[in-house]
Amino acid sequence: MKALIKEFEGVLGKDxxxxxxxxxxxxSYDAAVLDPALPSLVLRPTxxxxxxxxxxxxxxxxxxxxxxxxxTNLSGGTIPKAGGVVVLTNALNRIIEINEExxxxxxxxxxxxxxxxxxxxxxxxxxxxxxxxQAVSTLGGNVAENAGGLRGLRYGVTRDYVMALEFFDxxxxxxxxxxxTVKCVTGYNLGGLLVGSEGTLGVFDKITLxxxxxxxARKAMMAIxxxxxxxxxxxxxxIAHRIVPVTLEFxxxxxxxxxxxxxxxxxxxxxxxxxLIEVDGHPVQVEEDAEKVESLCRQMGAMSIRVAQDAxxxxxxxxxxxxxxxxxxRVKPTTVLEDATVPRSKxxxxxxxxxxxxxxxxxxxxxxxxxxxxNLHPTILTDRRNHEEWERVEKAIDAIFDRALALGGTLSGxxxxxxxxxRFLEKETSRATILxxxxxxxALDPKNILNPGKIIGE
Amino acid sequence: xxxxxxxxxxxxxxxxxLVVCMRCGMxxxxxxxxxxxxxxxxxxxxxLALLDGLVQEMFKDPKGVNDRLMRCLLCGSCSANCxxxxxxxxxxxxxxxxxxxxxxxxxxxxxxxRGMLVRPEFFNSLMEWGSKLQGIFVKPVDDLLGTSCxxxxxxxxxRHIKALAPVAFHQMVEPMNSRPGASGLKVGFFVGCVIDKxxxxxxxxxxxxxxxHGVGVFLPEDFACCGIPALSSGDTVAFNxxxxxxxxxxxxxxxxxxxxxxxxxxxxxxxLWPLMAQDxxxxxxxxxAAMASKTMDVSQFLVDKLGIxxxxxxxxxxKVNLTYHDPCHLKKSLGVAAQPRTLLQANPGYRLVEMxxxxxxxxMGGSFNLQHYDISAAIGKRKRENIEQSGCEVVAxxxxxxxxxxxxxxxxxxxxxxxxHAIEIYAESLARK
Ligand SMILES: Cc1cc2nc3c(=O)[nH]c(=O)nc-3n(C[C@H](O)[C@H](O)[C@H](O)COP(=O)(O)OP(=O)(O)OC[C@H]3O[C@@H](n4cnc5c(N)ncnc54)[C@H](O)[C@@H]3O)c2cc1C
Ligand code: SF4
Ligand code: SF4
Numbered sequence: 001m002k003a004l005i006k007e008f009e010g011v012l013g014k015d016x017x018x019x020x021x022x023x024x025x026x027x028s029y030d031a032a033v034l035d036p037a038l039p040s041l042v043l044r045p046t047x048x049x050x051x052x053x054x055x056x057x058x059x060x061x062x063x064x065x066x067x068x069x070x071x072t073n074l075s076g077g078t079i080p081k082a083g084g085v086v087v088l089t090n091a092l093n094r095i096i097e098i099n100e101e102x103x104x105x106x107x108x109x110x111x112x113x114x115x116x117x118x119x120x121x122x123x124x125x126x127x128x129x130x131x132x133x134q135a136v137s138t139l140g141g142n143v144a145e146n147a148g149g150l151r152g153l154r155y156g157v158t159r160d161y162v163m164a165l166e167f168f169d170x171x172x173x174x175x176x177x178x179x180x181t182v183k184c185v186t187g188y189n190l191g192g193l194l195v196g197s198e199g200t201l202g203v204f205d206k207i208t209l210x211x212x213x214x215x216x217a218r219k220a221m222m223a224i225x226x227x228x229x230x231x232x233x234x235x236x237x238x239i240a241h242r243i244v245p246v247t248l249e250f251x252x253x254x255x256x257x258x259x260x261x262x263x264x265x266x267x268x269x270x271x272x273x274x275x276l277i278e279v280d281g282h283p284v285q286v287e288e289d290a291e292k293v294e295s296l297c298r299q300m301g302a303m304s305i306r307v308a309q310d311a312x313x314x315x316x317x318x319x320x321x322x323x324x325x326x327x328x329x330r331v332k333p334t335t336v337l338e339d340a341t342v343p344r345s346k347x348x349x350x351x352x353x354x355x356x357x358x359x360x361x362x363x364x365x366x367x368x369x370x371x372x373x374x375n376l377h378p379t380i381l382t383d384r385r386n387h388e389e390w391e392r393v394e395k396a397i398d399a400i401f402d403r404a405l406a407l408g409g410t411l412s413g414x415x416x417x418x419x420x421x422x423r424f425l426e427k428e429t430s431r432a433t434i435l436x437x438x439x440x441x442x443a444l445d446p447k448n449i450l451n452p453g454k455i456i457g458e
Numbered sequence: 459x460x461x462x463x464x465x466x467x468x469x470x471x472x473x474x475x476l477v478v479c480m481r482c483g484m485x486x487x488x489x490x491x492x493x494x495x496x497x498x499x500x501x502x503x504x505x506l507a508l509l510d511g512l513v514q515e516m517f518k519d520p521k522g523v524n525d526r527l528m529r530c531l532l533c534g535s536c537s538a539n540c541x542x543x544x545x546x547x548x549x550x551x552x553x554x555x556x557x558x559x560x561x562x563x564x565x566x567x568x569x570x571x572r573g574m575l576v577r578p579e580f581f582n583s584l585m586e587w588g589s590k591l592q593g594i595f596v597k598p599v600d601d602l603l604g605t606s607c608x609x610x611x612x613x614x615x616x617r618h619i620k621a622l623a624p625v626a627f628h629q630m631v632e633p634m635n636s637r638p639g640a641s642g643l644k645v646g647f648f649v650g651c652v653i654d655k656x657x658x659x660x661x662x663x664x665x666x667x668x669x670x671h672g673v674g675v676f677l678p679e680d681f682a683c684c685g686i687p688a689l690s691s692g693d694t695v696a697f698n699x700x701x702x703x704x705x706x707x708x709x710x711x712x713x714x715x716x717x718x719x720x721x722x723x724x725x726x727x728x729x730l731w732p733l734m735a736q737d738x739x740x741x742x743x744x745x746x747a748a749m750a751s752k753t754m755d756v757s758q759f760l761v762d763k764l765g766i767x768x769x770x771x772x773x774x775x776x777k778v779n780l781t782y783h784d785p786c787h788l789k790k791s792l793g794v795a796a797q798p799r800t801l802l803q804a805n806p807g808y809r810l811v812e813m814x815x816x817x818x819x820x821x822m823g824g825s826f827n828l829q830h831y832d833i834s835a836a837i838g839k840r841k842r843e844n845i846e847q848s849g850c851e852v853v854a855x856x857x858x859x860x861x862x863x864x865x866x867x868x869x870x871x872x873x874x875x876x877x878x879h880a881i882e883i884y885a886e887s888l889a890r891k
Contacts, residue, residue: 022522023497025511026504031482036507044496071498072483090496114487135487326541333477335542385477 001040004061008043011053016091018042027068027086031133032076032420033336033384039066039080046091048108048205055203056172058085059449066451067199069110069138073145074337075418077198081452087203089140095119096206103211104163104180109140109204116209126214128155131414132325140204146196148414150321153372154246154280155212157414159195164208167194170445180208193440198416199451201444218246218280219290220314221307223297224271228252231273232348234300235371238277239344241296243289248372249276249321252351255328255366255379262327265320271303275371276321278314324368325379332364332381336393340404341375341413353403354378360399361392375413401427417455425456467737468556472549473513479506479544485536490819490837491529499526502536502546509553524557524692529830531823531837532690533786547791548733551689555734558692627658631665633679635711639672641764646676646713648704648727648753650720651683652858660719660858663885664756670888671764678707684723689730690824698738701731705745715763716753719881721785721857722824725792727753755788755856756881761797766884768803777809780883781850783841783864784817785857798856798880805887813848815840822863835867842867845875852876854883 008017018024019041028036040063045051058065064084071078080086089110096106100123107116113134120127130149131137137147143165148157164178177190194202225231235248251259251274260267267274275297279289290307297305308314329335342350351367354376358365369376378400382393401411401424411421411428426434437456441448452458485502486492498504508523527550537546627649638644645668653660668675685700708716718724728750735746760766771777782799789795795817802810821827821837841864845853853868853875855861865877 018497020522022508022519022526023499026498026507029481029507031480033480070483070486088496112487133482133484136483326543329480329542335480383477 004057004063005041007057008041008054011050011057012043012045016044016046018044024086027071027088028079030068030071030076030078031074032079032418033334034076034079034420037079037082039086040083042086042088044088044091048092051087051089051092051203051205052168052172052174054085054087054172055168055170059170059172059447062447062449064449064452065203067109067140067144067203069141069144070112070133070136072133072137073141073198073416073418074339075412075416075420077145077416077418077451077454079419084449084452089138092205093138098123098125098211099180100125102180103213104208105211106206106208107139109138109143109207111139113137113139113142120211121214124214125211127161127209127211129158129161132322139207139209143195143204143207144198145416146414148370148373148375150247150249150370152370152375152414153248154244159192161210162191162195162207163210165191165194165204166206167202167204169202170447170450174205175202178208196416198418198454200441200454200456201450203450215280215282217283217286218278218314219286219308220247220276220278220317221290221294221305222317222320223275223277223302223305224268225273225275225301226271226303227301228273228351229348230301231275232351232371234275234297234302235347236345237296237300238293239372241292243279243292243296245277245289245293245372246280247276247278247370249369250274250347250371250376251276251321251324251368252366254364255324255368258327258331258366259320259323262330263319263323265316265323267320268303274320275302276317278317321368324366325377328366328368328379328381331366332383334382334384336380336382336397337415338378338380338397338400339375339412339415340378340400340409341373342404342407342409344372344374346407346409347371347374347376350374350376350404350407350409353407354400357396357399357403361396363389363392363396365396370413373413374409398424419454422453422455422457468552469513472509472552472556475545475549476506476510476513478542479503479510479540480542481507482541484539484541485546488535488539490533490535490821491531491833494833494836500529502540502544505530506544506546506549509549520557520560524554524561527554527557528691528826529833531786531819531821531826531834533819533823534790535786535819538790547729551730551733554690554692555694556692559694625658627654627661628681630658631661631677634675634677636674636676638674639669641672643715643763644674644676644713645759646678646708646711646716646752648684648708648716648718648720648723649677649681650718650723650858651687652862653720654681657858657861657879660879660882663879663882664717664719666885667756667760667881667888671760673764674713676708676711676713678710681707684720684726686722686726686730687824689726689734694734694737697734701735701738701746702742705742705749708749709745714752715759716749717756717759718753719756719856719879720859721755721788721791722859724753724755725787729791755792755794755797757798757801757856757884758794760884761800766801766804768800769806771806778807778852779811779848779850780808780852780854781811781813781845781848782816782880783813783820783845783853783855783860785855785860786817786819788856789817794856798854801880801884802854805883807887808852808883811848811850813844813850813853815844818844820860820863820867822859824859827863834863838863838867839871842871842873846871846873850875852878852883854878854880856880 027042028038064081066080067087068078092108093110094108098105117127128151131147142158146159166176257269260269364381367378489501492501685697688696731746732750735743820841821834827834
């Protein structure tokens with residue numbers, strides 16, 4: 001180990017090799033509610049070359065390697081294998097190019113999502129994926145988790161913006177896939193495999209992202225319902241009428257009350273559910289869509305509708321949504337944010353299922369989320385120190401997965417599998433799927449050093 | 459607070475506050491120290507995780523954790539932005555006290571203390587004789603004025619820092635106790651060390667303003683430090699002594715409000731005195747609560763209580779461009795940001811131009827600046843750039859500690875921009891009248 005540390009210090013400089021146990025402890029966790037694991041070393045490369053060398057060295061010495069961006073993933077993807085190495089990308093944070101002619105940008109993996117979005121916006125362009133963590137999350141982490149956000153319904157998720165990738169294979173060699181062109185059929189679609197791979201198949205170095213023109217107009221509104229079913233049927237009706245809002249968000253009564261307690265935004269606390277809707281595009285189109293959405297909401301039985309008249313009112317609508325997680329997480333010490341996703345039409349059934357599960361296991365669950373995507377965030381509020389309750393929480397999580405799968409849904413819409421959900425993967429897919437994936441992994445990473453144990457288990 | 463009983467009580471408290479952090483990592487977006495170093499141990503989430511580790515695993519490396527805890531400006535940006543509402547500063551202050559106390563313990567006592575934590579059933583019986591140990595670890599505090607502030611002022615090195623004033627404020631003015639004038643109000647004036655020793659002109663501006671508005675002033679003899687330098691280095695013994703001392707001074711005469719021109723003093727008296735008073739006797743606690751509720755920043759007093767408004771100015775007369783820096787201890791800690799701006803705009807000689815990131819920490823952080831000058835200076839440079847780019851000739855703020863840092867940064871960069879306190883700007887307009 002000593003010789004190895006010397007070698008790492010040679011590549012990275014002494015300051016970028018953290019050996020002290022106290023420092024290492026701060027890289028033993030992420031935002032998932034899971035037990036921490038202590039790495040034996042933490043490395044912070046400041047250049048592409050150094051990153052590649054580090055990967056190669058880890059493979060040579062058979063050291064498990066976990067890449068860490070901002071450590072905000074909710075599935076344990078950056079909890080290292082005990083004794084392994086954590087590699088930080090936050091010193092690789094340059095925006096290499098924003099190309100306004102061909103509408104793409106090239107970035108290093110440690111660029112913070114919101115900073116990138118702002119730089120792009122400053123040029124009148126738009127990078128839509130906006131995970132709730134964007135103020136800190138890294139683009140490398142977004143690509144590795146295929147992160148979504150509030151605009152997924154109309155604009156898709158991170159995957160839809162990855163045009164090309166340069167990544168290090170396990171030997172530290174550069175692999176290139178994709179191009180800066182709109183079309184590209186050169187070679188296997190490795191990008192398709194690598195996006196969402198949670199650091200198990202390669203380490204991203206340079207990421208080329210698609211940009212689009214900024215939509216000139218937008219309009220937001222809040223529809224209030226006295227019945228959850230009416231709200232979820234409205235979601236289906238809007239889509240059926242061929243309107244694709246940018247954002248179509250849902251909040252249940254528990255969440256509404258928590259947000260109101262927290263931010264006193266004037267939300268209707270006795271409403272059964274809220275829909276927060278935004279349409280964008282050309283001004284005329286926006287007006288038309290907004291009117292259509294409004295009248296659909298009324299037809300479907302909304303008690304009232306508040307249309308934002310200006311930017312300030314629009315901000316208010318979204319403030320309420322942004323406050324949802326904050327407000328819920330203040331109710332109890334531990335917050336378990338789930339991510340089960342079902343086909344849109346099954347949202348009413350799923351919401352009812354979650355209510356039943358909350359009753360069955362006697363737990364507090366607030367539900368909000370991306371109703372337009374069928375991606376709900378049932379949020380279990382608990383105290384991890386209460387062991388008896390924690391057991392019920394674990395059972396409830398299993399039950400939520402089972403119900404989502406039974407409805408033709410999926411374990412995770414956007415938070416990834418990591419360690420938290422890997423044991424459920426077979427339930428959704430098949431034994432053969434796991435084996436197929438493990439064969440790919442074994443071929444690309446024979447010593448199993450790239451984020452071992454994540455997604456497909458070990 | 460160096461005895462075991464108190465340490466144990468503090469730790470129990472801490473545990474309940476620590477679980478509130480959900481490790482979401484959102485504090486990475488706002489922590490000025492993390493922005494410079496990119497090290498998780500420097501951001502609130504990392505520090506909280508370390509404390510949690512200590513509490514769970516019982517002191518593996520208290521010194522290492524304490525070293526990292528000290529790499530913090532106590533600026534409160536993290537708690538102001540925390541979705542979960544973690545009381546980060548309360549936790550850090552208490553943790554510093556615990557760790558400093560713990561490290562001061564004799565090895566044998568350390569062992570007992572550790573046992574006390576792992577086996578809570580012993581806790582109560584230990585509490586009893588724990589109190590008998592009180593006094594053993596108490597360091598003598600000879601000079602109330604010297605000890606605490608000494609930490610703040612001693613190793614100034616060769617920085618471009620404002621020298622100590624040749625004549626301190628307390629040497630310039632007599633203790634006073636004047637009656638309310640036209641305003642019908644009377645204030646206690648809490649001067650604070652930095653104003654007393656470095657910027658006595660601010661103290662004068664306060665007195666001049668109060669006199670102008672017919673406000674009575676009580677300024678006791680031998681006023682002392684608010685205690686923050688002691689508390690932030692974990693010395694609760696000295697801190698508690700200072701709190702008692704100050705209470706004794708300021709309960710001697712009646713007044714309506716206790717005003718300060720130092721954001722750090724205001725926030726310490728309003729927030730940290732009550733936080734730490736939990737261990738004091740009931741009577742002192744009551745006094746602390748009463749004092750805290752009467753305390754306010756001078757601009758808050760002038761605007762909210764005396765009704766001072768900005769003056770509408772005519773035409774484009776010659777005005778000096780002025781920008782304002784929000785001290786963390788005023789805006790993030792107490793939510794006071796509008797009043798100092800109103801005060802500045804009450805002087806028609808200036809035009810207020812906002813700088814970018816006006817409420818971003820200047821990097822001072824009291825003793826942080828001394829212990830981690832490189833990081834502090836890097837944070838300060840960004841503040842300096844924002845000030846410079848605002849195109850101002852004068853930068854005003856409401857905390858003399860920020861003034862020290864900003865002066866250092868501007869002068870190192872060779873900028874010809876004056877640094878003033880908001881009350882000085884306001885007082886200038888009175889002189890003109
Ligand atoms: C408050 C909050 C709100 C959130 N909201 C959303 C949301 O709305 N939508 C959503 O999708 N997610 C959300 N998330 C989850 C999380 O923020 C996202 O998964 C995000 O993409 C993670 O980015 P990161 O930089 O923190 O990555 P990390 O957590 O650091 O890493 C995530 C994974 O990516 C891998 N990785 C990182 N960098 C690289 C690289 N260069 N090469 C290869 N692998 C790499 C890691 O090994 C790990 O497996 C939220 C999280 C929080 C705490
Ligand atoms: S301190 Fe607050 S913002 Fe930081 S990780 Fe904890 S909960 Fe999140
Ligand atoms: S108080 Fe300021 S410096 Fe300290 S952790 Fe919080 S944001 Fe960072």
